[in-house]
Amino acid sequence: MDRSTFILSILLTLTATTTTFFSPVYAGTFDMEFDITWGDGRGKVLNNGELLTLSLDRASGSGFQSKKEYLFGKIDMQLKLVPGNSAGTVTAYYLKSKGDTWDEIDFEFLGNLTGDPYVMHTNVYNQGKGDREQQFNLWFDPTADFHTYSVLWNPHHIVFLVDGIAIRQFKNLEHRGIQYPKLQPMRLYSSLWNADQWATRGGLVKTDWSNAPFTASYRNFRADACVSFAGKSSCPASSPRWFTQKLDLTAEDKMRVVQSKFMVYNYCTDTKRFPQGVPKECNIH
Template sequence: MAYLFCAPCGNALFPFVLVFLFLISTPSMVAIAGNLYQDVDVTWGDGRGKILSNGQLLTLSLDSASGSGFQSKNQYLYGKIDMQIKLVPGNSAGTVTAYYLRSEGSSWDEIDFEFLGNLSGDPYIVHTNVYTQGKGDREQQFYLWFDPTAHFHTYSFLWNPAHVVFYVDGRPIREYRNLESFGIPYPKNQPMRLYSSLWNADDWATRGGAVKTDWSQAPFTASFQNFRANGCVWSNGVSSCKSNSTSHNAWLSQQLDSHNQKRLKWVQMNYMIYNYCTDVKRFPQGFPMECTVRTKS
């Protein structure tokens, strides 16, 4: 480590030197963003989706004529995907900002974050779902413990052979485990692409469709930055992760340790507002098998 001296300054410069040296000697503390021009394509919206700031920022907009969306250039078969999102501010009732992984075909796999808009002052609802072979209906919903419209926050998927984990700012909020040994399908064979869209869903999004989109507030805009994908890129039927090697891909075998299990339970105890595994009215004849296995395990 280098040392800097300033005799006339006495000790006044010393704290600043320490901070400077700490920053330049710990690159892991510095967020290095990719270039969105290289990572994603804006796929629809007739100009309502825009990549700005030399590829460091992407915005999606929605008005009464259309929403907009983008998708990742790569497909992945397992991955750790992160993106920072700032949601639509103010009265966003009726709008949905979707951020999800999805495969192609009629029997698709899918892992969803959907952010349901709200009346100004009400909390956003984070709607999550997992599809396997075209079947979903595995919804869990949460409030957030911060205002997701004021600043960027990081929303992440961990998808590996053991489980799918949803994260908010590095805190797990939901885990969907691989329970194939019990005959429960798990998304493992179909490569998925990352998608995001901003669209109108006022028939169901806010209070079950009771609150409609106020188009006088349009255009509605959500912002995205710092896309990161540590994933097994799928190309021409071949994965970039040879034999699921974990030597350079620690996320492939990453589990939730006891600390993160506690953090997960904290979110679910304090901020979960809907869990399909406890919806007796919806499943009067018994809960789906993965709910029962989870309870016993």
């Protein structure tokens, strides 16, 4: 079996395993579920609320946020990223709470020169502190079609998924003295913006504005989640499984195989960054 066939077999097997984990999700149109919050018309809701696009030019990027706040849930969104030479651009897609000691669960997609892979950046913040980055090269072209990027967030763990494949897990290890986001409701945000001072090859490759406007597209938002309003959280009665679901040992093993093939940065192995020792959770299995 050649390498590409081997990787495809891993992903197909893992997809079959993970997509059975979670209960059905519920969708809303973009005009019902989101507000475009900045960009002076560069964010657009199209096709009767079924499609949303963000664009970036030399003058400004754009962004949106969910009308609702969530406290635990399974969040899915399909994205098609900026095609062609996207160097210098960042498409951010994340959950975040309010205030100076915020919690946050991040996907960020760092653009690159035509033909080079996008870097998918992930991070988890607790009480305003992040520094838990893991980065991946995707095994497909994320600009050619829509792909589903998901967050499962429950009291046991946070799982990042791509097309139903678990790529990263951040466990609740409060019993070991490690903070876990569980008290602050979060909104879902996305933005497309210029970050050519750091985004591509550490800032060596700058944005080529002759390719502007840059555009990212969104569809098929679904949230099976506990909605927080006025300090109270209401959970769907039909969704007990995602609230308690954990990855079994087989799924965790398969996730580690995917990480071994596609992870390009892991804060847990960056001893130069953490000369006094990597964060505590890195040594707990």
